[in-house]
Amino acid sequence: GENVEQHPSTLSVQEGDSAVIKCTYSDSASNYFPWYKQELGKRPQLIIDIRSNVGEKKDQRIAVTLNKTAKHFSLHITETQPEDSAVYFCASDYKLSFGAGTTVTVRA
Amino acid sequence: DAGITQSPRYKITETGRQVTLMCHQTWSHSYMFWYRQDLGHGLRLIYYSAAADITDKGEVPDGYVVSRSKTENFPLTLESATRSQTSVYFCASSDGQGAIYGYTFGSGTRLTVV
Numbered sequence: 455g456e457n458v459e460q461h462p463s464t465l466s467v468q469e470g471d472s473a474v475i476k477c478t479y480s481d482s483a484s485n486y487f488p489w490y491k492q493e494l495g496k497r498p499q500l501i502i503d504i505r506s507n508v509g510e511k512k513d514q515r516i517a518v519t520l521n522k523t524a525k526h527f528s529l530h531i532t533e534t535q536p537e538d539s540a541v542y543f544c545a546s547d548y549k550l551s552f553g554a555g556t557t558v559t560v561r562a
Numbered sequence: 563d564a565g566i567t568q569s570p571r572y573k574i575t576e577t578g579r580q581v582t583l584m585c586h587q588t589w590s591h592s593y594m595f596w597y598r599q600d601l602g603h604g605l606r607l608i609y610y611s612a613a614a615d616i617t618d619k620g621e622v623p624d625g626y627v628v629s630r631s632k633t634e635n636f637p638l639t640l641e642s643a644t645r646s647q648t649s650v651y652f653c654a655s656s657d658g659q660g661a662i663y664g665y666t667f668g669s670g671t672r673l674t675v676v
Contacts, residue, residue, distance in 0.1 A: 498667050549620075550610060552597075552607075554603060
């Protein structure tokens with residue numbers, strides 16, 4: 455099965471609200487968890503990452519949390535803006551696998 | 563620009579033909595990767611390379627061949643294209659501190675097999 459599962463597949467939020475995307479992984483050998491943002495017609499770009507020895511990391515309106523015991527990690531976007539509309543992918547260094555993606559739409 | 567370039571950006575080919583997608587990076591990154599992107603599947607790893615002359619299979623390698631004679635180039639060849647290989651292909655490179663650390667993706671090649 456997939457090493458990384460991502461939910462939800464689509465997410466619609468009102469501008470200014472928060473968005474949360476969750477990923478679970480299957481193998482405890484995973485140590486590095488990046489998140490990528492892909493705008494329509496463009497390449498995926500790294501927006502934030504976290505290593506297994508850290509529980510949380512923040513960068514302005516974006517944060518990532520990691521629960522190693524439960525094998526899941528989440529992306530949190532606060533105060534969403536229209537430019538946050540994109541597809542977001544989580545990934546794991548184990549088997550270099552990506553989640554299936556979450557399409558985030560921020561409604562004005 | 564981004565230091566990693568893919569060519570062509572768009573390609574239409576016929577079933578059964580051989581086609582090669584090119585990837586070139588200027589950073590001397592040790593790791594390079596090929597992914598395909600399809601709706602509902604996200605990004606799936608086809609092949610990757612840890613260094614020149616070292617390649618390894620990913621999740622979906624069947625029907626593809628890669629080579630890496632020089633650090634900066636990592637071409638992907640479809641030996642006999644099939645319609646199921648219609649996809650967007652992304653090449654990526656990494657500075658090698660960790661195999662997946664700091665991926666930078668190319669702009670992608672949209673391949674259509676008719």
